[in-house]
Amino acid sequence: MPPTCLLSSAKRLNCAQFQKTTSALVRSLVTVTTRNCPSVKQSQNAEVHFTRKKVGYSKRYMSSTNGVTSSDTRATVIQLLNNISTKREVEQYLKYFTSVSQQQFAVIKVGGAIISDNLKELASSLAFLYHVGLYPIVLHGTGPQVNEKLESKGIEPDYIDGIRITDEATMSVVRECFLEQNLKLVTALEQLGVRARPITSGVFTANYLDKTKYKLVGDITNVTKDAIEASIKAGALPILTSLAETPSGQMLNVNADVAAGELARVFEPLKIVYLNEKGGIINGETKEKISIINLDEEYNELMKQSWVKYGTKLKIKEIKELLDFLPRSSSVAIINVHDLQKELFTNSGAGTMIRRGYKLSKKTSLDEIENIQTLKDTLKKDKYLAATSENIDIYLESLKDSKFTLISDEPLEAIAIVKDSGIVPTLDKFICSKSAWLNKVSDNVFNALTREFSCLQWVTDEHDPNVSWHFSKCQGSYLKNGKILFWYGVSDLNTVSEIIAKFSSATSQSVSPNGTNTSGVFGKGRSTRFYSTRTEPKINGTNKSKGRVALIGARGYTGKNLISLIDNHPYLEINHVSSRELEGQKLKDYSKTDIIYENLQVEDVKKLESENDVDFWVMALPNNICKPFVEAIQSVNGKSRIIDLSADHRFVPQTEWAYGLPELNDRNVISSAKRIANPGCYATGSQIAIAPLTEFITGLPTVFGVSGYSGAGTKPSPKNDPKFLNNNLIPYSLTNHIHEKEISTHIGKEVAFIPHVGQWFQGISLTVSVPIKQGSLTASHIAQLYKDFYKNERLVHVKEDIPLVRDIAGTHGVMVGGFKLNDTQDRVVICATIDNLLKGAATQCLQNMNLALGYGEYEGIPVNKILTK
Known part of the structure; x- marks a missing residue:
């Protein structure tokens, strides 16, 4: 395959995205192939090599006994990459590997003409599926071959109502042609290293359809799965004919489309594929191929179209009856053999994909919505409402006092909320799940909007991944400050000028959390920021009384550092410390009073809380451990506060657990919170490094982080073994680290995070690469931007040169510097350092406790170890 083919498939990806996507795909492909494909399982020693400098892949099986060569597999991978070109399509591809058993992947009906004219392409496509561990059930016809052979014998093919009259002479020819074409396809597959098993009888049981009228034509009454399942279990593709037998053994001819439908009813596959020469259903008026049909919404209107008649109408009717019987996850694809892989994996519109979908509904009152919680769950995907459940409640409350129309599908996977805003209604919310975008439910909803509203306006971000879709739906647009105003049905220039003026005014104002200053339409599922508006440090506090602290799980490095900080705090004191391993021992490095380690159980915690013996509980436990203790404290409904140093509560709404990063969160939220989630060390440093650039980000920021081995905890492992390091x-x-999720969630942008452990004990070094809008920043502007952003923050030090990890160990803040803008001015690199045990954990914990108890924010944090400007 020429390199240009691969490059053309990657046009919609930038180089970094393409390399990242394809690298992940190769790893996923090998994992799934060796797991699912019996022929590949025989090869025990597989080695994979991915070369980033060029689009090239190789895979070598060192002890292969199955005939699958490295060139076969390389061709398979290249075929895959050639057909999958976007992240969304990759997700669709991987979905098929994980959601179905092998026999439930697809039933593919192959027309006889395909075998005659496109055997090579058909065999190649089926071999591709086989080599990635997928086993479609293949059923073929033989109509053209039968006609040709009958004509050569001087027999005129005869039909009634489109059904071939099959007398004994014709049946002899039908059987002969089926066996020939079946062997032809099986042989072509085996030449490509594919095990294929011909199954020419024993699957379909039938009665006579009408013996007098059609003679030896069958009406299927039963499908026997044994031979098909045995073939797949043995690692061979089952290749079927549509011949059936009566209970007494008489062979009958059955229409291949009908037989494929009966197979689908038994196996309930994700896909039922009909291969034909047209490659889909063609709109008789526009002459364009129809990409997707959602039957529940479109069937009645589609069947009324003047061009839908005869065979097309019958085909759509039969498909609807079939899909009504099957699970909603099943779909039918009518495609050309050349596009088989593309349509199976991507829903790319190469052919016609038909699914049931859901019928749309229209609501004008919240009282009409049966499940308000499902609506709330959908609204959480909107970037202006995702921060807290309170925002969603406020938004829904605002709808009660306004005139609105809500159009959605049944499961609320896609919703549109239109508000009456004068002459031109405003599409205030348009939220679609990934599935709704993939299956074009978004188009159905928008078509319903155009039927309901003669004119409409809406706003989205210029970097929205679906921005081209917006442009395809509008009749006019206007860009300002990174936002785009779209409209249709507005032709009067005065009206256009009026909506542009209002839009321009709105984009100059700040956006409130509930989206009242802008439509917030087309939310991407991530809030602009998970935390609230930043506030100034609280240098001085009003509280001068003692604060009693209980530490649960305090034997680790973080616990020891927090104990040391509290020992030097003017107001805080420890009155309980719990550790199962250290029970009965004296608490070291604490001089205020003698404290003995306890092994506090849930009932002990509940008792202490009921007796008002603790002002602040510190949960210094591993992830997923503290829940019983938290529930015990809350059950008493006492006056104490809780801070959790684990990741358990970093992703919940701020109304439940405040996110304790004072430099970026609203300190008033932290001060008033009864429950605080202490951020992670990597996450703290990364967010502080990225936050000033948030509004300029255009792509995927990448954080390369290296921590000292204290970050690996005290439990022995290679990551905290000085000799190994x-x-x-x-x-x-390297992917999906909990801190990657945390950084992305709270920054409001997807971030890639790559952690490492170094050979030093304490401190983290971060190098962060951030793609920005070209020309939006200059080199001199960047450093000043950071200095202004953190000018009042005592624990953030901005410097011009690169901060070093050796300078941060034992200090209580974050250093940010080393700002570098690349030559094309579309990428900024920032360096940051942070002590993972202090500002990354214990110092930040104390900072949050100070705020919550009303002390000065920096009380107890050693002045000589605070980074100064």
């Missing part, structure tokens, strides 16, 4: 660097959790 000597002259070494250990990468780990």
Whole structure:
């Protein structure tokens, strides 16, 4: 395959995205192939090599006995990449590997003409599926071959109502042609290293459809799965004919489309595929191929179209009856053999994909919505409402006092909320799940909007991944400050000028959390920021009384550092410390009073809380451990506060657990919170490094982080073994690390995070690459931007040169510097350092406790170890 083919498939991805996507795909492909494909399982020693400098892949099986060569597999991978070109399509591809058993992937009906004219392409496509561990059930016809053979014998093919009259002479030819074409396809597959099993009888049981009228034509009454399942279990593609037998053994001819439908009713596959020469259903008026049909919404209107008649009408009717019987996840694809892989994996519109979908409904009152919680769950995907459940409640309350129309599908996967805003109604919310976008439910909803509203306006971000879709739906647009105003049905220039003026005014104002200053339409599922508006540090506090602290799980490095800080705090004191391993021992490095380690159980915690013996509970436990203790404290409904140092509560709404990053969160929220989630060390440093650039980000920021081995905790492992780390660097959790999720959630942008462990004990070094809008910042502007952003923050130090990790160990803040803008001015690199045990954990915990108890924010934090400007 020429390199240009691969490059053309990647046009919609930038180089970094393409490399990242394809690298992940190769790893996923190998994992799934060796797991699912019996032929590949025989090869025990597989090695994969991915070359980033060029689009090239190789895969070598060292002890292959199945005939699958490295070139076969390389061709398979290239075929995959050639057909999958976007992140959304990759997700669709991987979905098929994880959601179905092999026999439930697809039933593919192959027309006889395909075998005659496109055998090579058909075999190649089926071999591709086989080599990635998917086993479609293939059923073929033989109509053209039968006609040709009958004509050569001087027999005129005869039909009634489109059904071939099959007498004994014709049946002899039908059987002969089926066996020939079946062997032809099986042989072509085996030449490509595919195990294929011909199944020419024993699957379909039938009665005579009408013996007098059609003679040896069958009406299927039963499908026997044994031969098909045995074939797949043995690692062979089942290749079927549509021949059936009566209970007494008489062979009958059955229409291949009908037989494929009966197979689908038994196996309930994700896809039923009909391969034909047209490659889909063609709109008789526009002459364009129809990409997707959602039957529940479109069937009645579609059947009324003047061009839908005869065979097309019958085909759509039969497909609807079939899909009504099958699970909603099933769909039918009518495609050309050349587009088989593309349509199976991507819903790309190469052919016609038909699914049931859901019928749309229209509501004008919240009282009409049966499940208000489902609506709330959908609204959480909107970036202006996702921060807290309170925002959603406020938004829904605002709808009660306004005139609105809500159009949605039944499961609320796609919703549109239109508000009456004068001459031109405003599309205030348009939220679609990934599935709704993939299956074009978004188009159905928008079509319903155009039927309901003669004119409409809406706003979205210029970097919205679906911005081209917006442009395809509008008749006019206007861009300002990174926002785009769209409209249709507005032709009067005065009206256009009026909505543009209002839009321009709105984009100059700040956006409130509930989206009242802008429509917030087309939310992407992530809030602009998970935290609230930033506020000034609270240098002085009003509280001078003692604060009693209980530490649950205090034997680790963080616990020890927090104990040391509290020992030097003017107001806080420890009155309980719990550790199962240290029970009965004296608390070291604490001089205010003698404290003995306890092994507090849930009932003990509940008792202490009921007796008002604790002002602040510190949960210094591993992830997923503190829940019983928290529930015990809350059940008493006492006056104490809780701070959790684990990741358990970093992703819940601020109304439940305040996110304790004072430099970026509203300190008033933290001060008033009864429950605080202490951020992670990597997450703290990364967010502080990225936050000033949030409004300029255009792509995926990447954080390369290296921590001292104290970050790996005290439990022995290679990551905290000084000998193993000597002259070494250990990468780990290279994707989906909990801090990757935390950074992305609270910054409001997807972020890639790559953690490592270094050979020093304490401190983190972060190098952050941030893609920005080209020309939006200059080199001199960047450093000043950071200095202004953090000018009042005592624990953030901005410097011009690159901060070093050796300078941060044992200090209580974050250093940010080393600002560098690339030559094309579309990427900024920032460096940051943070002590993972202090500002990354214990110092930040104390900072949050000070705020919550009304002390000065920096009380107890050693002045000589606070970074100064």
